Amino acid sequence: MSTKWLNYIVNKMKKTKDTSTETGILNAAKRVFIKKGMTGARMQEIADEAGINKAMLHYYYRSKELLFEAVFKNAFSMLAPKLNKVMNADVPLFKKIEDFTSSYISFVVKHPYIPTFVIQELNRNPDFVKNLVAEEHFPNIEVFKKQVEKCIENKTIKPINTEQLFINILALTIFPFIGAPLLMGFTRTNKKQYKDLMKQRKTEVAQFIINAIKV
């Protein structure tokens, strides 16, 4: 019909590749996969979400497996580079911890299902992490490690294994979102109250970590 032709020139003029079929599928797939997981998602549902015929999914991505992979890598690439950037920045350790927790919590508040999705699917298929580690922008904690060790020498912080500290920072930042439904139960809070807790956290977690390690 004429609507399609109209859409075409409108897109051409706006230069909106965002609304092209291929990225439309990817975005729809992202929504569905993140909500239902690889095994729970249905190709038909993704097609409906994207407002196109199911055959298009296979036309652009060949199989459910490959479409899922595209979604997963896309989701992971939202998490990892941010982590890398902050961890490798040239700022003092305590400031770095503040920056990291604050900016990561902001991110997760905006995309609360991404960490859950990534961790869930990585548990389903742990071998998949090998592919990721090999990639260019996979986070590396070497710089952070040197920094922590120097702080220990300086007696700025108590002796601690860098890996443990790193795990602690990630745990305190990410877990409250992954475990939200459970934690809302334990703390008897509703959505709004829990959200307020998370807001409070954004400013307080860093201090908790710093208190734990400073001499």
Add this chain to the structure above:
Amino acid sequence: MSTKWLNYIVNKMKKTKDTSTETGILNAAKRVFIKKGMTGARMQEIADEAGINKAMLHYYYRSKELLFEAVFKNAFSMLAPKLNKVMNADVPLFKKIEDFTSSYISFVVKHPYIPTFVIQELNRNPDFVKNLVAEEHFPNIEVFKKQVEKCIENKTIKPINTEQLFINILALTIFPFIGAPLLMGFTRTNKKQYKDLMKQRKTEVAQFIINAIKV
């Protein structure tokens, strides 16, 4: 055949209800559901795992949904009462934190997939937590809250919101297991090395938490 009859009296004599069909199904279902999740699990696979006909699953549990519910409640009942017991114990706060982290890490080392499973499925269906909260032995942090508030008055610990502290303890204890595949990637460790990290953690996490809050 005679083997079945033999099995019957042997079970009767040993009083091993464990090997009865019904609990056999539950255990098989537990293994499969925990590994693959509700949507990824297949009824046939559960039947195979239990070594019985698929119709038996419906004979004893009616539907996949109900079988899953039985498994979930069973899994959850392994997590929750332990938590309740330690949190409500009549011991000083710092000792309580040590007891909790140590015993919980021991538990999770033995059953590493249980927290992941519970949290994953609770994310899939957050409303399910309502059922749980209503139940008798659902963890309650009131006692713990009183204790924390008293410690703050005493100036034994710095002021902190009890809910935040509770979330922090859980995060530091559970997240390293839920996020294991991802964290093994970030820290560039293999299974054995990561296991060693977890062993070290068992004695060190409590100190991390205590350092963070003590005045």
Add this chain to the structure above:
DNA sequence: ATATAGTTTAACCAAATGGTTAATATTTGT
């Protein structure tokens, strides 16, 4: 304008899946 290449759809298909049934075997109470 027209042939060529790229895009989209409706209709299909085979395999997988949760669930049922009717017949058989086993256990139990008497």
Add this chain to the structure above:
DNA sequence: ACAAATATTAACCATTTGGTTAAACTATAT
């Protein structure tokens, strides 16, 4: 020993699901 109740199985069934195909539609280059 035997009838009633319970447990178990093989064969089915309807629906769902990922994936395919052939035809129609649209865009592009000459």
